[in-house]
Amino acid sequence: MPRDPDYFRDKTILITGAGSGIGRATALVFAREGSNVVCADIDPEAAERTANQVIQLGARASFVECDVTVRAEVDAAVEQAVADFGRVDFELNAAGAALARKPFLEITEELWERTYALNVRGTFNGAQAILPHMLEKGGGVIVNIASVAARIGGAGNSVHYASSKGAVHTMTLGIGREFASRGVRCLSISPGLVDTPFHDNTPPEVLQGYAEQMPIGRMAQPEEIAETVLFACSDGASYLTADTIFVTGGLR
Ligand SMILES: NC(=O)c1ccc[n+]([C@@H]2O[C@H](COP(=O)([O-])OP(=O)(O)OC[C@H]3O[C@@H](n4cnc5c(N)ncnc54)[C@H](O)[C@@H]3O)[C@@H](O)[C@H]2O)c1
Numbered sequence: 001m002p003r004d005p006d007y008f009r010d011k012t013i014l015i016t017g018a019g020s021g022i023g024r025a026t027a028l029v030f031a032r033e034g035s036n037v038v039c040a041d042i043d044p045e046a047a048e049r050t051a052n053q054v055i056q057l058g059a060r061a062s063f064v065e066c067d068v069t070v071r072a073e074v075d076a077a078v079e080q081a082v083a084d085f086g087r088v089d090f091e092l093n094a095a096g097a098a099l100a101r102k103p104f105l106e107i108t109e110e111l112w113e114r115t116y117a118l119n120v121r122g123t124f125n126g127a128q129a130i131l132p133h134m135l136e137k138g139g140g141v142i143v144n145i146a147s148v149a150a151r152i153g154g155a156g157n158s159v160h161y162a163s164s165k166g167a168v169h170t171m172t173l174g175i176g177r178e179f180a181s182r183g184v185r186c187l188s189i190s191p192g193l194v195d196t197p198f199h200d201n202t203p204p205e206v207l208q209g210y211a212e213q214m215p216i217g218r219m220a221q222p223e224e225i226a227e228t229v230l231f232a233c234s235d236g237a238s239y240l241t242a243d244t245i246f247v248t249g250g251l252r
Pocket of ligand 1: 016017018019020021022023040041042043046066067068069093094095096097098118122145146147148190191192193194195196197198199
């Protein structure tokens, strides 16, 4: 929780992947706290829907179509965020996906490249595009969404995805350490199983089986990840950087 109850009021967060799941839930949690929210997503209608929900909660919002794998579009999203609200205090890089589930020997080069382009280069683009602005303004917080999969490895169905999230984790450590003395904190959050459209292609009975294996006995709701993003960005987390926060219901 923030030490100052008004800490988030009138500050601005730029969220990639804001049209759905964890990105959208984070937009609404920051709206509750009075922040301005810039909703970026490859799906502009979804981004606009989230922006409208933020506005319904009484906060200010804008949206931008942005494919995080295309650097020029990420730069344009940052420019728009600064134009809309003057400065960006926080960035959540939530755009990401597993794209397809495949045993290791069936992972094609094309699937590998697309997964890394989205999860790794997309996060790199987001962080590198916002950093000059944060450094100029004297600070900020970048939160990347990694995954507990990075620790488990994705055996049998998603080594491509799990290893890309390992790269997100390591990138977070490097960014966090490189900019720690200049006012920018960088953290990742490593969720377990979260109830979002991310799992739309997984049969419900398989998903239920996964959920029952979680010590807590259920999937996370995206809001439970969003509250951790809020904490990571808050002044209560001022000594926290270059690390990941596991939010897994006890899964190790
Ligand atoms: N759901 C889970 O169980 C889970 C667990 C661990 C980590 N994660 C990670 O959390 C993040 C958010 O996933 P989610 O569960 O909210 O999924 P989601 O599918 O609900 O949301 C992902 C959003 O990203 C957007 N997106 C996809 N490709 C994009 C691109 N190239 N550029 C911009 N936006 C793009 C989608 O349109 C969508 O709105 C992802 O990085 C995912 O890997 C999810």
